[in-house]
Amino acid sequence: MTAVVVGGRMKRLIVGLVVLAGVLVGLDFGAAALAESAVSRQMREQIGLPDDPDVRINGFPFVTQALAGRYSSIDVTADRLQVGDLQEVEIVAQLRDVDAPLSEVLGSGPTSLRVAEADGTVRIGADDIERLLGSVDKLRIESLDADALEAAVEDGADPSLADVDPDTVARLVGTTAVLGEDTEVSAIVGLDLAEGLVRIVPRDVRIGGPDAAPLPESVQSSLADRFTVEVDPGSLPLQVTPTELKAVDGVLEISGSTTDLLLGAPATTTG
Structure with a gap:
């Protein structure tokens, strides 16, 4: 009888832990989604896009990165953009070693990002050519x-x-x-x-x-x-200087990299 009781308690404990893990994972992804939305709005202004780009904050769990205010990498993608005579340009950027205070990322005010390294790519398809x-x-x-x-x-x-x-x-x-x-x-x-x-x-x-x-x-x-x-x-995103042009997977890719970026910095005044 005792063994049955102990077995039942252990089963409930395991089920409870699984449910708790699911809740924590859900909260982690939810918090990441909020942060991605905030970064997306900032990147839209920084790159000058007509709409918010797709943003993905890489790495799991998100919460540990958020608490530290440091993210290993963030991917930014925007497609079907009109640039001059081009009608379907795709822009891709990857930000690495990004510093962003949690209060700014999840807050409603402006977000500033310090980026150690960034790669930017513009993709031009065959239809445009x-x-x-x-x-x-x-x-x-x-x-x-x-x-x-x-x-x-x-x-x-x-x-x-x-x-x-x-x-x-x-x-x-x-x-x-x-x-x-x-x-x-x-x-x-x-x-x-x-x-x-x-x-x-x-x-x-x-x-x-x-x-x-x-x-x-x-x-x-x-x-x-x-x-x-x-x-x-x-222009390449984030003022990246273009250094490479090649054909990849049926498109032309123009890409480059830069370092030490400050995105969304508040305006300063001089007296």
Whole structure:
């Protein structure tokens, strides 16, 4: 009988602990959601976005980070933004080693964040590049590796492509008019980032897929003009200086990093 009573008490204790753990986890996620909302409002003002971005405070449990006022990393994402002639820009930022007092994060007043390091990225999709090109439809952006560049050279491309850093080139594939017929054209293009502008300049153009035969120089020059464009992606988030441009997963990514940021600092006056 005693064993049954003890067993029942132990079972109730275990159930109680499980329920308590669930409540604590729920409270932790709830507090994190409030903090993410506060940071989102601050980031909207800081980056100058039309709407609050998505914010995720990484690390668990949140409460221990909040009590210390220090967060290991915070992810910020905003998409489908209009920047100049671009219609669907995505902005991504990651803040690392962020100091923010709990009273400010969960309060209703302004929030200030001290950020040790920040990465910022602007992503431009194929649809935006297609609109800028004007005469190309169904555009795809493909990344290239060293083997693909070597294969292109073996198929007749400029031998200098074999020595190019794959991160500085991409393949654009789209449909354009050739002799009055819509034809798929493939172009290996150089990706250049200078003074905040993206320049796309063809290095090798083929009618059909990448295995197609090289074109005469006059034909290649005419088609190359259709894949040449200069893009203004706007500013990177958080005044990050752009240092890298490459094709990743079907988009163009412009990224950079910075350190020692103070976001949402109160205005100061001088006498």
